Amino acid sequence: MNFKTLYKSPVALMLYGVCLCTTVNGQVVQVESAPFTFEPMPKHSAIAITVTTAIANYHYKKVKIDDSLSTRIFDNYLSKLDKAHAVLLASDVKEFEKYRFQMDDALVSGDLSGAFKLFGVYATRMNERAEYALATLKTAQNLSSTDVYDFSREELPWFNSLKEEDQYWNKRIRYELISLKAVNNDEKKAYQTLTRRYEKLKKGLDILKSENAFEVFMNAFTETVDPHSTYFSPKASTEFNMQMNKSLEGIGITFSFQDELPVIISVVKGGPVDKSGKIAVNDRILAIAQGENGEFEDAVGLTQDEVVQRTRGAKGSIVRLRILPAGAALVSKPKEVTIVRDKIILEDQKVKSEVKSVKQGNSTKKIGIISIPNFYFDAAAFNKGDKDYASTTADVRKALKAFETQGVEGVMVDLRNNGGGSLKEAVELTGLFINYGPVVQVRNANGKIQVESDKDSLVVYGGPLTILINRLSASASEIFSAALQDYGRAVIIGEQSYGKGTVQTVYPVGQLTGQNDPSLGSLKFTMAKFYRVNGASTQHRGVTPDISFPSKYESLNIGESALKNVLPYDEIAQARFSPVVGLKGVNELKQHHQERMNASQEFKFLVEDIQKVKESNAKKTTVLDLNKFALEQQKQQADELARLNKRRKLQGLQPVAALGDQTKSAVDYVQDESLQITAELISKSAGKSASK
Structure with a gap:
């Protein structure tokens, strides 16, 4: 199932003046929101030209910087900003079309003004969505309806009007309230948590800088060429080098974002997460808490840096994760896992x-x-x-x-x-x-x-x-x-x-320009290919x-x-x-x-697991009814627990009282x-x- 949430998106509203209006429950609400503007820094022009030259001349793929590439960069840039088609209006996208065949010119000349304007419009639109959400959360919402919420809008057109967009976001907010209430059965806390989420989103938008706009645009370019080519800002470059050196104290995972949630893509052998046996590749991190009693903070809305900061820490300290297992339906109750941070032991x-x-x-x-x-x-x-x-x-x-x-x-x-x-x-x-x-x-x-x-x-x-x-x-x-x-x-x-089957190399951009300036970031790009x-x-x-x-x-x-x-x-x-x-x-x-x-019964379980994942991914909608949601969650948990204990019995293991109580099975059927x-x-x- 796709979980389209946009809080991590780097940016959101066309300019309608300083005073903007929207509706909540049919009532006109005044929303004060100044437009966002971003201007390229002087160094951005030089970096863009250098990176473009390097990609054109040295990338394994013979890259021609022309209008054909430009239109693909344009589409990828829009996707990186609003993949779920949940923020921009159709009129915005129509206005953006004038830049479709200018992306290549911007990279070659270093004139990034058009790309930065797109970023500013999206940031303004996203800010409007945050304002709308905060206004909506001030009034009680109907959590028992027959309305249907669509998890994925990726294949749907952009909204034709603010009214149409508001209707979608009202459903989305109600879904988020239902999901939060289902975790702890506290409706007041659900409103408070969601309010903090959108306040955090708004604050995050307020501190966006030109560096953010530049990195998003440059990666729209590099990833159009190939997904393993990446421009790293100075901060991202430092983080990349630290990960490559594996010199961190933490929990031993790497992750990426999928549908705006941190998704675990690898577990370091011998690290705290691996030793816990309770977290696996492709599990989704829903929330993070510090210490034994710290309050959970939603992972939705966190940037990559923020997730790293919250999971990394001193040896011996505790971090708690709220995890949704790989392939589990969104109605599944997440499990909470306590991890003690440690130095990753190379041995x-x-x-x-x-x-x-x-x-x-x-x-x-x-x-x-x-x-x-x-x-x-x-x-x-x-x-x-x-x-x-x-x-x-x-x-x-x-x-x-x-x-x-x-x-x-x-x-x-x-x-x-x-x-x-x-x-x-x-x-x-x-x-x-x-x-x-x-x-x-x-x-x-x-x-x-x-x-x-x-x-x-x-x-x-x-x-x-x-x-x-x-x-x-x-x-x-x-x-x-x-x-x-x-x-x-x-x-x-x-x-x-x-x-x-590709080989990448990393160069400091300063080295490519003949300078020794770490503030220019670095470029990772594909330079060779493996063959059997x-x-x-x-x-x-x-x-x-x-x-x-x-x-x-x-x-x-x-x-x-x-x-x-x-x-x-x-x-x-x-x-x-x-x-x-x-x-x-x-x-x-x-x-x-x-x-x-x-x-083999174990093989049958494996086949059933695969089928359940397929069914979960195929589900795109849900009815916005708290009681139905809770009943579905309870039934799914009961089915999963019964199935788990059936498997444990076959393996000669004692049954567990609840999901999440077990570690990895001692039986490795595939091995x-x-x-x-x-x-x-x-x-x-x-x-x-x-x-x-």
């Missing part, structure tokens, strides 16, 4: 290994599991000559050597949720499992192809091998798994991977597993293919490589896998079934060896 993000005995039929196989959360490489220690520098490959090598002494018969590498990391490590890790040869091809913006290869003939492990991936396995994970799939060295199990040794790109399509599981991420718009303006899939010439003797019997492995899944596949692969490999 917890390193390779982990264990040995499991897997029973299959009348035999038991010993399988070594290697879990790789990311591809890490301590370049600083390496450059200093430290022989014990941190390295994924070194740690996996140690695990494989240890397996030899433990009688391991097969190995499974678990790359689920591994977002990538060092290209060097992806290449060297592949080399542990093959004799020698190319691992990945990298083509730069000039079309030059560089082949990254394993150059030694040492094979650390040559036995039965499977690799487990999911939709969140990206970049270096895809390079590693694709190479071993192309060589016929491993059976790939799981879900289609993320599909990020068979010539196919991992871009967009990712890696397709040999044996698949249904994906719980299928309906959550995760992956490269869910993004706009992504670079396309394509192919280049195959590199020269010699596959190992092809894996045989994969079709039989696939057949037996399907038979086990069909007989367990993948181990069954690995065990069968061991048997086939043994039979093959015996027949030689």
Whole structure:
């Protein structure tokens, strides 16, 4: 279900004079609101020209700065400002049309006045919406009606009049009141909370600066070229560098905004959130509270900086999050999770290994599991000559050597949720499992192809091998798994991977201009593309597993293919490589896998989970009736609790009294079934060896 809320939007009302009028419950209300205006700073012109030149000349995609690009920038800019079509009027958009073919000229010349005017109009309009909401909340609203509220207006036209817009916003405010009252059954508090929300929105608009307008417009440009190219303002640049260095004390998540709510896009292995076991990727953060007794503050309306500030903090301090689980309907009651902030321990993000005995039929196989959360490489220690520098490959090598002494018969590498990391490590890790040869091809913006290869003939492990991936396995994970799939060295199990086959680099804009001025921000842009040794790109399509599981991420718009303006899939010439003797019997492995899944209750739960997410996302409207909303929420909670306890009983776990009381299930069905596949692969490999 889409949750279109606009409080984080950087900006909102055409100029109707200082005294504006609107209606609340049919009564004319005077709203005092001066128009917002923004003027480019002198440095913005130079930055725009420099960034545009860099993108045009050095981006992997051959970018022509012309009217064709201009019209796409224009549409993207409007989308970034008012994606939900809930603030601007049709007359505003019609007036904006005169700028449609001027966006390219603005970037080349540095004359940003038109783009800033659009931003000012939107900021004024948004301010009017805040004023309307605050006026509306001063009177009691009808929370028991047959009116229908539409969650998503993205595909609907902009409003033709203020009256039409007011009608929508009145429904929206009533929906928000109903949602808030359903959390704590306190209508007075719901009005107070929502009033504070819109007061905060209004204050946020009041402190907007030219830097905000500039960053939004520049990213409307860069993201039109490709979604991984970004202009960072000085403040955003500092934050990006801190995240890359992973030197923060906090809770161990990264997030982005989806439909104006913070959505968790990754959980740092070993961080406080990961250890809690109660929060997962694609969960939505509804509210944040400090300490054990602090009042919850709505996440709706917070900027990215504000969410970071509220989740980050000193080691040992407490933050409480109100979470709506991934795929849950908006009528679901959110769960509250208490997290103790801590220093992210790098050791917890390193390779982990264990040995499991897997029973299959009348035999038991010993399988070594290697879990790789990311591809890490301590370049600083390496450059200093430290022989014990941190390295994924070194740690996996140690695990494989240890397996030899433990009688391991097969190995499974678990790359689920591994977002990538060092290209060097992806290449060297592949080399542990093959004799020698190319691992990945990298083509730069000039079309030059560089082949990254394993150059030694040492094979650390040559036995039965499977690799487990999911939709969140990206970049270096895809390079590693694709190479071993192309060589016929491993059976790939799981879900289609993320599909990020591009390489980005970050340059300080000051460096591009020949200055050393950090106040100019930085530019991240795509400068190369990865290709498999068979010539196919991992871009967009990712890696397709040999044996698949249904994906719980299928309906959550995760992956490269869910993004706009992504670079396309394509192919280049195959590199020269010699596959190992092809894996045989994969079709039989696939057949037996399907038979086990069909007989498994856990698999049925997985299929049901996916279907529930699809149904939730398909729901676009709700009736504005508090009683119906509460009853639907109660029923859904009861159904979810009953289903949860049914699953726990099958797993041999004690039932829980309420949702949110449980941590992650001790049973990892996907891993367990993948181990069954690995065990069968061991048997086939043994039979093959015996027949030689």
